[in-house]
Amino acid sequence: MAAHAPLHWDVFCRVVDNFGDIGVCWRLAADLAARGQAVRLWTDDASALAWMAPGGAAGVQVRDWAASELAEPADVVVEAFACDPPDAFVARMARRTVPPLWLNLEYLSAEDWVERCHDLPSPQLAGPGQGLVKHFFHPGFTPRTGGLLREPGLLERRAAFDRSAWLGAHGIAPRAGERVVTLFCYPDAPLPRLWQVLAGTPTLVLLTPGAAQALAARHAPPPGVRRHALPYLTQSDFDHLLWSSDVNLVRGEDSAVRAMWAGVPFVWQLYPQHDGAHDAKLAAFLDRFLDGVPPAVATPLRAWWRAWNGVGGDGAGAWPEPAAWREVCLAWRAQLAAQADLTTQLLGWVERRRAGC
Numbered sequence: 001m002a003a004h005a006p007l008h009w010d011v012f013c014r015v016v017d018n019f020g021d022i023g024v025c026w027r028l029a030a031d032l033a034a035r036g037q038a039v040r041l042w043t044d045d046a047s048a049l050a051w052m053a054p055g056g057a058a059g060v061q062v063r064d065w066a067a068s069e070l071a072e073p074a075d076v077v078v079e080a081f082a083c084d085p086p087d088a089f090v091a092r093m094a095r096r097t098v099p100p101l102w103l104n105l106e107y108l109s110a111e112d113w114v115e116r117c118h119d120l121p122s123p124q125l126a127g128p129g130q131g132l133v134k135h136f137f138h139p140g141f142t143p144r145t146g147g148l149l150r151e152p153g154l155l156e157r158r159a160a161f162d163r164s165a166w167l168g169a170h171g172i173a174p175r176a177g178e179r180v181v182t183l184f185c186y187p188d189a190p191l192p193r194l195w196q197v198l199a200g201t202p203t204l205v206l207l208t209p210g211a212a213q214a215l216a217a218r219h220a221p222p223p224g225v226r227r228h229a230l231p232y233l234t235q236s237d238f239d240h241l242l243w244s245s246d247v248n249l250v251r252g253e254d255s256a257v258r259a260m261w262a263g264v265p266f267v268w269q270l271y272p273q274h275d276g277a278h279d280a281k282l283a284a285f286l287d288r289f290l291d292g293v294p295p296a297v298a299t300p301l302r303a304w305w306r307a308w309n310g311v312g313g314d315g316a317g318a319w320p321e322p323a324a325w326r327e328v329c330l331a332w333r334a335q336l337a338a339q340a341d342l343t344t345q346l347l348g349w350v351e352r353r354r355a356g357c
Ligand code: TRH
Pocket: 016, 017, 018, 019, 020, 021, 022, 023, 024, 052, 107, 184, 208, 209, 231, 232, 233, 234, 235, 236, 238, 251, 252, 253, 254, 255, 256, 271
């Protein structure tokens, strides 16, 4: 891992809803700090960090959003998901002799336009930041994007993981021959469809708190399918949960990326958008994920993922054969792991900009 000049970073995170905003920002802040950077994470709601990262991280200061109005800007400002840092802070940025580098960290998408928009400058022609240039930093699945968060050593830890020990330590006891499925979904997930596809194979479903447990309380599973309610886990143990399962149903953005690093069959329920934009995002991802995959796997997967996301997939039936499905996920992970991770790219981008490149 190349050494990078230790800089000061301000990461701004406004919690819109759910856990992904703070989940992504925390993961980025902790990864930067682990690489020697000093990070202030400014957020309007740090409450989820109490269970997501109860021990915090060396080098990360979690600060209240409002206090940033009086703060002196750092060397690099990361505005997550266009959350608009306070005007007073931005005005200070503009007044600095050497203005900070300013990035807008965008939401994850597999759509083609992402590659065209990644790293585009946005000169601020008016307002408190007049004269500054903000750049768009797009995470993504190809080398012409900003990549995905993947902290150093993650895949090595994954390879060394002891599933049985972790499950046992957390009071989770799959029976012999029982498939383990993790469910992390939105309230509109069509759970009866999941019960239908699980029926007939002994399965232990691990239910994350919130929507998954609420849905499973309303819809009893078929015979042979057992439910186990989980507490909120730390981000590190959430990874271990994904690594302990045979199939992961994940949602949003960050848990989907973590499911890809798990190398286990997964289904992604995208954050539902009222204008149906998640349909296009889903289609774009599936086109990349299933590119070159045999129809025996690609066809049922695409149908089922579309049905799970409520965008068609009426013919959705059984899942693909597990070993073939797992091979697709392992090949996808290998393809992603061959690309520079997001934090490495971000650090390189900052160094180039500060060197005037
Ligand atoms: O919670 P989400 O639906 O967050 C969403 C998405 O990020 C979406 O892109 C965004 O627009 C919206 O928020 C505002 O799903 P996501 O992205 O997977 O974030 C969940 C985070 O919570 C992730 O970092 C994993 C973490 N987590 C734990 O650490 N432990 C747990 O027990 C659970 C259930 C989640």
